[in-house]
Amino acid sequence: MSFTSRRNLFFAGVLGFAALFLWGLRGLPDFGRYEGVYGLTLNKVGVAQTHATNLVAAVAFDYRGFDTLGEEFILFAAVVGVAILLRAHRDEAATDDAKEKEDEGRSVPHTSDAVRVLGLGLIGPTVLLGLYVVVHGHLTPGGGFSGGVVLATAALLVYLAGEYVALRRVSPESLTELAESAGAGSYAVIGVFGLLAGQAFLTNVLPLGTTGHLNSSGTILLINLAVGVEVAGGFSFILAEFLEQTLLVRERV
Amino acid sequence: MTFLPFAIAAWLFAVGLYGIVTSRHLIHLVICLSVVQSSTYVLLLAIGYRTGAGAPIFAETPVGAPVVDPVVQALTLTDSVVAATVTALLLALAVQVHKKAGTFDPDELDILQG
Numbered sequence: 001m002s003f004t005s006r007r008n009l010f011f012a013g014v015l016g017f018a019a020l021f022l023w024g025l026r027g028l029p030d031f032g033r034y035e036g037v038y039g040l041t042l043n044k045v046g047v048a049q050t051h052a053t054n055l056v057a058a059v060a061f062d063y064r065g066f067d068t069l070g071e072e073f074i075l076f077a078a079v080v081g082v083a084i085l086l087r088a089h090r091d092e093a094a095t096d097d098a099k100e101k102e103d104e105g106r107s108v109p110h111t112s113d114a115v116r117v118l119g120l121g122l123i124g125p126t127v128l129l130g131l132y133v134v135v136h137g138h139l140t141p142g143g144g145f146s147g148g149v150v151l152a153t154a155a156l157l158v159y160l161a162g163e164y165v166a167l168r169r170v171s172p173e174s175l176t177e178l179a180e181s182a183g184a185g186s187y188a189v190i191g192v193f194g195l196l197a198g199q200a201f202l203t204n205v206l207p208l209g210t211t212g213h214l215n216s217s218g219t220i221l222l223i224n225l226a227v228g229v230e231v232a233g234g235f236s237f238i239l240a241e242f243l244e245q246t247l248l249v250r251e252r253v
Numbered sequence: 254m255t256f257l258p259f260a261i262a263a264w265l266f267a268v269g270l271y272g273i274v275t276s277r278h279l280i281h282l283v284i285c286l287s288v289v290q291s292s293t294y295v296l297l298l299a300i301g302y303r304t305g306a307g308a309p310i311f312a313e314t315p316v317g318a319p320v321v322d323p324v325v326q327a328l329t330l331t332d333s334v335v336a337a338t339v340t341a342l343l344l345a346l347a348v349q350v351h352k353k354a355g356t357f358d359p360d361e362l363d364i365l366q367g
Contacts, residue, residue, distance in 0.1 A: 003275065006274050007275055010271055014267050018263070031259065047311050047316050059323045060330060078341065081345070086348065238341045
């Protein structure tokens with residue numbers, strides 16, 4: 001299909017979208033006047049029921065825990081997909097010289113001392129912040145998803161401040177792979193606790209503790225930790241795989 | 254009636270889709286898809302917003318104070334992280350395509366290769 005006809009098709013489609021969107025908007029309450037029963041009810045009873053003060057975490061890991069389990073496996077599958085795609089690439093790169101010429105002329109950017117010093121100084125605080133965000137996910141904003149990403153950022157800082165070899169030493173492939181799969185697996189295992197207690201899958205059956213304390217909210221805390229481990233492992237893994245690709249190119253230059 | 258947040262969501266969706274339809278570079282296409290995805294976050298958060306309400310975190314806020322809807326926030330939280338890994342997967346695909354076909358232009362990928 002030519003460029004112009006594609007664009008015309010787009011404009012026709014976007015008109016249809018606009019019509020449907022405006023029609024849908026008419027059924028929505030005005031901005032700022034949300035009156036959804038589900039959310040408003042959770043705001044009233046959520047803290048008493050789950051003993052978690054971060055209701056977003058309570059919704060994600062308890063009330064809608066099964067939905068989040070699905071999301072988690074999307075994440076897992078995506079990371080595995082990246083590994084499969086880039087590894088196949090790595091093997092063929094060793095034999096296929098035909099495409100190598102394209103990469104010639106690329107130069108390796110030199111890391112400045114300022115980046116090295118700043119990166120080195122930021123590694124410690126970043127790990128600390130990541131751990132804090134993961135562990136306090138049921139109390140304050142954050143949790144396994146966001147904290148895990150912060151932790152993976154520390155791996156990127158190691159690469160920026162040092163070298164790829166240093167990154168490999170602090171996050172070896174086997175360890176990040178293990179963290180990723182163990183995190184995903186333990187989410188499902190925590191769900192089985194509910195079944196063992198004779199209730200539904202992912203029911204919060206553990207003691208809930210005192211609201212506001214670190215050791216509270218039962219399975220929400222555990223799932224938060226599992227997700228944190230998985231996301232940190234998965235993101236560091238993706239990072240290392242892409243960096244390995246860059247290195248392949250650099251070695252050939 | 255304020256409809257600006259909804260308009261922004263629609264605009265992000267349309268702009269991102271336009272980028273995908275007319276894209277001439279696979280990396281550009283993947284980033285456009287991220288723009289389309291972010292429109293859903295704006296829409297979700299806009300729907301759950303209540304004027305003058307705080308965040309649904311009761312660490313300091315007393316229960317019963319007006320807060321926004323936690324359900325849409327939870328959906329957005331999980332999805333934004335998942336979307337990042339899916340973007341990584343698509344970028345890995347783009348790398349593979351470039352390796353196989355020697356081009357990033359989707360228009361030049363019209364020959365089916367085994």
